[in-house]
Amino acid sequence: MKKNTVTKMLAVAVTIAMLGGLTACGSSSKEPASGSAAATGEATQAEAEEGTAGDAAGTDEAAADSGVVIPHFEDRVALDVVAFVGRGEADGLRSDPVTKYIEDTLNIDLYLTGVTEADWPSQLSAMMADGDLPDIFLLSDPTKQLPMLLESASALNLEPYLEEYAPNTMKDPAGKMMIEAERMPANSPDGNAYLWGMCKGSWDDGTMPTCGHYIRWDLYKEAGYPKLDSYDEDLLDVMEAMQALEPETADGQKTYGCGAWFGAGQGWGEWVFTFGLGPQEGVNLIETTGRVLGVSTVDSKPLENNQLTDPEGIFWRAVRFYNKANQRGLLDPDSFTMTSDIYEENLKAGKYMFNVPGWMSGNANQEFNKTEGNQKTFISMPSLSGDAEDRFGNMYRGERQYVVNANTENPERCVALLDFVSTYDFSRIAWNGLEGQFWNVEDGEAVPTDDYLKVTKDDAFGVETGVNVYHHFCGFGNGTIDPDDGVAIDLYQFSQKALDSKMNDTVKDFISHYGQETQADVYRAETPVTDSGMYISFGDPEGDIASYVNEINAYMGKNVVTAVAAKSDEEFEATRTKMIEELQKNYHVDEVFQYFYDEAVAQADDVAKLVEMNNAIKADREQ
Known part of the structure; x- marks a missing residue:
């Protein structure tokens, strides 16, 4: 071959x-x-x-x-x-x-x-x-x-x-x-x-988590740093204040507090419910369980409440957030039919004040930075209402x-x-390519060259230099810290020199507002536990459980947006109650939860061993 x-x-x-x-x-x-x-x-x-x-x-x-x-x-x-x-x-x-x-x-x-x-x-x-x-x-x-x-x-x-x-x-x-x-x-x-x-x-280095609560900090500053202590009403109020300050984009489009891509279909269309709150409050909703099971981001202990039947669970709180945004006119009405590619183009055009996917926030910031003197910037907030968050992730496996x-x-x-x-x-x-081309070791630390921080990475650049050719066939993600020198693997994005060279006044204001020296310091200072890991692995379920999960996913994919569209709190609660009753009556949701909860409990000893190993690694690096 x-x-x-x-x-x-x-x-x-x-x-x-x-x-x-x-x-x-x-x-x-x-x-x-x-x-x-x-x-x-x-x-x-x-x-x-x-x-x-x-x-x-x-x-x-x-x-x-x-x-x-x-x-x-x-x-x-x-x-x-x-x-x-x-x-x-x-x-x-x-x-x-x-x-x-x-x-x-x-x-x-x-x-x-x-x-x-x-x-x-x-x-x-x-x-x-x-x-x-x-x-x-x-x-x-x-x-x-x-x-x-x-x-x-x-x-x-x-x-x-x-x-x-x-x-x-x-x-x-x-x-x-x-x-x-x-x-x-x-x-x-x-x-x-x-x-x-x-x-x-x-x-990443904690500044651009995959799932975060990203807001336009430039507008938040202009609004006078209004109270923002909770995901629910506070965040909605802040979105409304930011929208009032910038009611139109530069090309005359109406702005909104937020948007979504419900039109993308089952699974991806509900992404903002699955990941729009859990990681920011220290919970992972496990998609392979039909999202009935949540586990702690700290030690993977399973939550004892079924996330699809608990009306105050992580999943339904996220759904309720988008419903309240819709009721207040903060949610782009096109969200119900929009796909994610259109959503991202709207985000880069400046139509939204709030966003969840980190890579989309990064792409929007890059688009904003094409304008000289730009101060528009999406910044991920520290956890608004949790004692733990999925901030500094560890894909240990x-x-x-x-x-x-x-x-x-x-x-x-x-x-x-x-x-x-x-x-x-x-x-x-x-x-970053071979040492001596775009980076060198200075005083024991890897440092990128000035020229490297100015290059544009594309396929031709990869062929010429080898940079990023092996980005998914190497041992460590680019935000990982090399224990030998304390510098992130990816010097182009996460070295201190790179961060300093790309920091605008909006990011500086964010850091100053919290009284810290770096953006990463803000998160560690504001939230007690910011390190996370997913220590449980679920194999394919046995018997009928796999079919039940597929049926649950299909039902939720088809119906959950009707709760978002509810025109009043009473209508939302009635819709949510009806859906929960339907799940329990016809979709075996309690049986599925018990199956996966028991599976998680059965892995407790293995999980504890991995957590212990990870804690030892952290302790050694902190010495």
């Missing part, structure tokens, strides 16, 4: 059309390679060592200053990898300098195939059916795909290779935590690690999950590759 990656992927695209309702994978046509883990995933350490004798001859100290350890390999081999990577170059061997750095370090020829989130699930199903999988590949839905891979003897048991070929991961506390999580029952059928998590840590093909001819090199790209050092290179 090595030199035919592109051809294979094209063939897969044709095959997909013939697969239709593929629900199970075919058996592999290959025999397990000599020296690889047994197809059943039961290879012992001794078997692995016997099969790899002569391939590795000790270890090299690569980048000695960093302490990264690279196993020494005599023979050059080719590896096929399918990943979420930059797509500026054609699939196959690439020319960018970061790819060449990987190849030279591990003595490999790296045949890389970039895929999209939308296309890869179907492509993977077709490749599984064909029995011709790459050496390393992404899983889009591990809870469903890993069992299928194990059934067809296609997923490598990583255990026999970890100590010798993943030395960096096994000595890194964050790496050990990831591996420990992959061994737990929710992620492994037998206590062995088959999954490898990429993009651990955080996607990794946001992306990869596996090694059990039939690969080079299992040792595959694990070594996963280990190498999972280091802090490579993660920094993945986001």
Whole structure:
């Protein structure tokens, strides 16, 4: 498959059309390679060592200053990898300098195939059916795909290779935590690690959380910093005051306090109810449970109230917020039919004073900054009414999950590759390019160059420099702090030099208003617990529960916006009561809640172990 990656992927695209309702994978046509883990995933350490004798001859100290350890390999081999990577170059061997750095370090020829989130699930199903999988590949839905891979003897048991070929991961506390999580029952059928998590840590520095309460701080300042102590009435009052100050956009469009994209359909259309309040008050609503279950962002303890039947629960409070905004004329009436792409264009045009998705706030700020002297800025508020929030997230297990093909001819090199790209050092290179080009180490800290902070990143830039090509195939998210120098991985966005260079007077006023030195300091000072983690993993439910969840989701997707549209508090309460009664009568909502609540309780010991490991990591870094 090595030199035919592109051809294979094209063939897969044709095959997909013939697969239709593929629900199970075919058996592999290959025999397990000599020296690889047994197809059943039961290879012992001794078997692995016997099969790899002569391939590795000790270890090299690569980048000695960093302490990264690279196993020494005599023979050059080719590896096929399918990943979420930059797509500026054609699939196959690439020319960018970061790819060449990987190849030279591990003595490999790296045949890389970039895929999209939308296309890869179907492509993977077709490749599984064909029995011709790459050496390393992404899983889009591990809870469903890993069992299928194990059934067809296609997923490598990583255990026999970890100590010798993943030395960096096994000595890194964050790496050990990831591996420990992959061994737990929710992620492994037998206590062995088959999954490898990429993009651990955080996607941001706490200033732009994925889900936040973002307001136009420039208008909030102009309004005289009115009282803002609660999500409910206070925030609505503030939105109204800001809208009054800027009733039209620069091109004459009417502004609103907020908008939404209910027209996007089930799931995504209700995103602002699922994530519009919970993370800001220390609660994660678990989508795979039909949102009946909420767990703490602090330690993943399950909440004892069913979120869809408790009228004062997180979900219904979020629905009520948008209903009140609608009653007061603050909600854009087009929200009921709008899709998210139109919503985001409206946000960037200045139509809304409040927003939840962090990436959309960032995009809007970028658009605002195209105007010289701009002071328009969306800023995420500290938690308005909670003692904990999902602010400084930790994807300890990794946001992306990869596996090694059990039939690969080079299992040792595959694990070594996963280990190498999972280091802090490579993660920094993945986001910023090779040291000496756009960044240097000064007084023990990584510092970006002035030129780097001015560049525009696109596909051509990635081909030339390698920057961001491996942004979803590296160990750590870009907001993660490198423990060796205390600097965020992504120097372009989150180094202090970058933050200082891009800070306008509005952000400075926000920091000054709270009496702090940095934006991140504000959040830590205002909310007792700002670190978060999701320590529970739910596999596919058994029996009828999966069907019940689908039915609940379909019912809520169709009906919840009718509660938003209610013209009075009395009508809203009546609609909410009717929906709750319908859920309990016809949709097994209490049975579903009890199932997932019991599942969460059953994981209590595993969760406690992960929380303890994470607390130890935090304590060590704070010393």
